[in-house]
Amino acid sequence: MTARILVVDDLPANVKLLETRLLAEYYDVVSALSGQEALEICHSSNVDIVLLDVMMPGMDGFEVCRRLKADPKTTNIPVVMVTALDRPEDRVRGLEAGADDFLTKPVNDLQLISRVKSLARLKNLSDELFLRASTAREADIEALLMSRADDAKARAKLLIVDEDLKVASRLEGLLSKDNQIDIVTQPPAALISVVEGGYDCVIISTGLSGYDPLRLCSQMRAIERTRLLPIILIAEHGETGLVARGLDLGVNDYLMRPLDRNELLARVRTQVKRKRYNDLLRRSLSQTIEMAVTDGLTGLHNRRYLDSHMSMLFTRSVSRERPLSVLMTDIDHFKRINDTYGHDAGDDVLRDFAGRLHRNIRGIDLACRYGGEEFIVVLPDTDAHMAAVVAERIRETVASTPFLICNGTASVDVTISIGLASLQLRDDSVEKLFKRADVALYEAKKNGRNRVVGAVA
Template identity: 60%
Template sequence: MTARILVVDDIPANVKLLEARLLAEYFDVLTAEDGFKALEICNNTQVDIVLLDIMMPGMDGFEVCERLKSNPRTMHIPVVMVTALDQPSDRVRGLKAGADDFLTKPVNDLQLVSRVKSLVRLKTMSDELRMRAETARAIGIEDLLRDEGRIEEPGQVLLVDPRANSQERIIKMLKPVAEVTAISDAQAAIFEAAEQGFELVIVSSSLDDYDPLRLCSQLRSLDRTRFLPVLLIAEQGGEDMIVRALDLGVNDYITRPLDPNELVARTLTQLKRKRYNDRLRSSVQHSIELAVTDGLTGLHNRRYLDNHLKVLFNRAATRGRSLSVCITDIDRFKVVNDTYGHDAGDEILKEFAARLRATVRGADLACRYGGEEFVVVMPDTTAEMAANIAERLRMSVEGKPFVLRSSGQEINITASLGISCNSPNVETPEQLLKEADNALYDAKRAGRNRVVAAAA
């Protein structure tokens, strides 16, 4: 694992010390002697982690962190504050400014490296999601990034702690920001986390008869909980467990005795990150759907058809099953556009798609092929069955006028349809589609408003 780390400190000796430790782990290290230089570097250079001193002249670390987190260009960069300050109030202030964690001077080598590696993993995942989402700005990714810091509803938190009195205290501490479900049994907690929509799991290191690190590892290995943030409550002096936990992918930790403000701040940080990444994943999924969906009709588009038809064709060939294709074209659609306008044409296309969707079966694949042409792929369907489905579609189009919403005007529409079915003579999905297309043109030449099957 490698990454670019920016070390920000006004004392050259501190910079050299951290730089040497990070270079020994093969990280790429940049340095800045003050907050202004740090902001400039982050704005103009790819930075993966910022190690930020608090006590600096001109602009302290809190202000630098706030500026980084308020800038859409840099808000995704994890910030670790490295400081001699070790008061809970300072940690809370830093976390509220957007810091992802703290390291106290003198810095422990193991905690430094494990913390940096853990944050790099998280950032790598977020960067991948951001990169994919930014290729589809039409779905509002810029608004998504600006909303990253919002927590509008209480978080859903699962607390795994064997002690009832500890559960009560933590539930009380988190009441302003989260609804906490407490559970004592670690194995039961795994199933609970997998089945319910939690946004954070808090794991106590003092579990009875169960290794807390094993629980954390299992949460990371299950598909349903792989991206669920985990916050470890460690005991004083538990540095070795903390380092191992971070290596396993635990997102954050807090040590006993718990400071209520720090627990709330760390919980809010994880909830915000979870919701941010969830929205990014949702936007990526949405962008994938947009890429294979026709924006006007809501049917799958030609790109999806080209890929999925190959899958269905090969599956039918392997299993010795029938596969039929129907291509349908709205008759004299150009006249509709020329007479009533393109807006009316769009209404016709949308209504045609609705009737097509209502006619085909759930297992059939309906796509807009382009213009006024549509394709239906019908798995496990013989030529005779396909002809019946196509005729049903033809009748649904002809049988009821299309009504324009803008004017209430009724327009009579018909459609021509060509069908083909796989056979030993059809060797490729492209050939299957071509035969259906030829049958469609035969239907057009024969007078339109009819179904024609390709010659066997």
């Protein structure tokens, strides 16, 4: 997976060194010699990862990182601090500014490429979710991004996997103030716990004597429900190769023992924040898809959904030689209701009718608002006789009870007309089926309304 990487350092020699290493791995590399220039590049072009020097004149790396993370347009760009500072408090300061990781100068090639691969993969995922969610919700997307601040304050649910209960308990002590902690000492049991536990992050010790920790990580990445769950490795010094391999498999972050509590907390917060952001995008995407196929007033499916779904239902019925019926329904004298009581009252009637309609059909039936006061119900595995029974039941439930309008202060009698058509196994089509139902509906209205009329074959 390629990526566009911005290298930021006030020393051209340092820029050239990182640029050469990244170009050798076929990454697209751009550079900036100051913090202000870096901000301008991030705002004016697509950047996937920022490798950011800390010690720069004018605006230092911490301030650049804070500004990138505070802006909705750049908040999702992973930032890796590249610095000679190696004190835990310096790393914590960077993580609190929003940095995703640290690389210490001189930069190890294996750590550099592994970290870039891991962050590029996460950035690609977030970009895809963001693009899909924002396509239909451009007006709400900035509010969506900024809402992550409140979400990030909630306690996280963490799972610690370590065979040594004493070590795991010490780790729990470091994390328990701000998080809910579970401990598992048996790696096979950990996989079950992860799938069922609803965790925000999993922390795995590399010191599993009878089990390969990377095997557990790869198993988590192979299961749909845990594919995107953040994983942090706790490794020993000298396990650089194992960590690099873990990052390549999809591990999100790592720490080396001995652990610094503040750095541990900061790294966990970073992973939880990114997970919740992606979860937010997925929920937004689901809502967007639902909105695209749902009528906002009645909650029934809309005509777009009907148009895309009807052909599948029709084809299935024809291929299996099973019956299929369509009810085309129109609310009688609906314009009179709007003219007399107002459009809000008309909306009350439409919502109430949709509820009555939904309660009188099966789960496999498809009810849609076709447009205005017209509704269509598709009845799979239902012949003309049974469809007429259903249609009459719907007509009766509408006519028998007045509709409450104007916040319940008034009521109005409502009737409906229904045209019914059923599938003909010879030379039929969706268009012909709908046309027959439409003609039958016209006959019902012409003959006095408040009735069900079946199509003539």
